[in-house]
Amino acid sequence: MIIKFFIKPRKGVLDPQGRAVAESLKSLGFESTNKVFVGRYVEVHIEETDRDKAREMAVDMAKKALVNDLIEDYEFEIVEG
Amino acid sequence: MRFGVAVYPGSNCDYDTYYVIRDILKKEVEFVDYRQTDLSKYDCIVVPGGFSFGDYLRPGAIASHTPLTWALRNFAEKGKFVVGICNGFQILTEAHLLPGALLPNNHGKFVCKHQFLRVENNQTVFTRKFSPGQVVIMPIAHHDGNYFVDEETLKEMEENGQIILRYCDMEGNVSYKANPNGSVSNIAGVCNKGKNVFGLMPHPERACEPILGSFDGLLFLQSILREA
Numbered sequence: 001m002i003i004k005f006f007i008k009p010r011k012g013v014l015d016p017q018g019r020a021v022a023e024s025l026k027s028l029g030f031e032s033t034n035k036v037f038v039g040r041y042v043e044v045h046i047e048e049t050d051r052d053k054a055r056e057m058a059v060d061m062a063k064k065a066l067v068n069d070l071i072e073d074y075e076f077e078i079v080e081g
Numbered sequence: 082m083r084f085g086v087a088v089y090p091g092s093n094c095d096y097d098t099y100y101v102i103r104d105i106l107k108k109e110v111e112f113v114d115y116r117q118t119d120l121s122k123y124d125c126i127v128v129p130g131g132f133s134f135g136d137y138l139r140p141g142a143i144a145s146h147t148p149l150t151w152a153l154r155n156f157a158e159k160g161k162f163v164v165g166i167c168n169g170f171q172i173l174t175e176a177h178l179l180p181g182a183l184l185p186n187n188h189g190k191f192v193c194k195h196q197f198l199r200v201e202n203n204q205t206v207f208t209r210k211f212s213p214g215q216v217v218i219m220p221i222a223h224h225d226g227n228y229f230v231d232e233e234t235l236k237e238m239e240e241n242g243q244i245i246l247r248y249c250d251m252e253g254n255v256s257y258k259a260n261p262n263g264s265v266s267n268i269a270g271v272c273n274k275g276k277n278v279f280g281l282m283p284h285p286e287r288a289c290e291p292i293l294g295s296f297d298g299l300l301f302l303q304s305i306l307r308e309a
Binding site: 017 | 175
């Protein structure tokens with residue numbers, strides 16, 4: 001199975017990278033650009049067939065290593081693979 | 082008093098720190114590998130600056146899950162001294178040995194310059210050689226030095242005297258203009274509740290000899306010695 005983590009700066013936390021990209025998009029003519037958040041994508045391949053166990057593992061991985069919940073929010077999805 | 086200087090893959094201020102302790106402070110010091118777990122012979126571990134594990138994931142994140150950092154938790158619980166400088170500060174926050182987190186600088190650029198700092202609490206083992214509110218100058222060099230902590234924790238830290246250093250101007254004014262990275266409340270250095278773990282973004286080890294333009298950094302290390 002594959003766990004796909006989408007990590008982005010937590011709401012209210014300054015994201016200078018996102019801000020710079022937003023300005024850049026606007027200067028390219030994408031004037032309707034409102035906000036940009038630049039985050040991280042992490043893909044973890046695991047030897048697990050039980051979806052619930054994989055889900056549990058994903059939350060644990062996020063908590064222990066992949067995400068700093070003081071400054072980041074995350075979502076994940078689990079796909080076969 | 083015996084010092085250890087932590088060495089992770091990607092640490093790059095380890096030799097500077099080692100040199101200052103051995104040649105200027107004239108104290109016993111050893112490098113401590115990131116796989117080492119026995120810290121019984123040390124009284125103080127300095128976690129130096131650099132880019133441990135290439136800053137992968139988040140600065141300090143991977144280093145916070147190494148055998149040495151796990152051992153540092155027990156070491157700190159025993160009341161021994163831990164100092165984290167720059168990337169070392171990032172490692173200690175990721176390891177939850179210090180509150181808060183270090184975000185990318187608000188202007189998105191690496192900042193490298195001499196910076197004025199105000200000593201906010203001189204009643205700690207790390208700052209006893211300073212006078213209250215003393216303004217010092219030390220180099221800063223970082224991309225992720227924007228200290229962040231939620232309001233509630235900040236209030237608690239202020240009440241406990243955990244704010245050790247703030248960015249300021251030459252006269253000691255803590256202002257937005259004097260803030261080099263967007264840190265909450267101009268914070269440059271903090272300690273834990275037990276006041277035996279200290280982290281700071283500026284580099285005291287680069288400010289220990291007159292030839293380097295400042296020797297204010299030496300006062301931190303001399304403060305620790307006085308305590309021992």
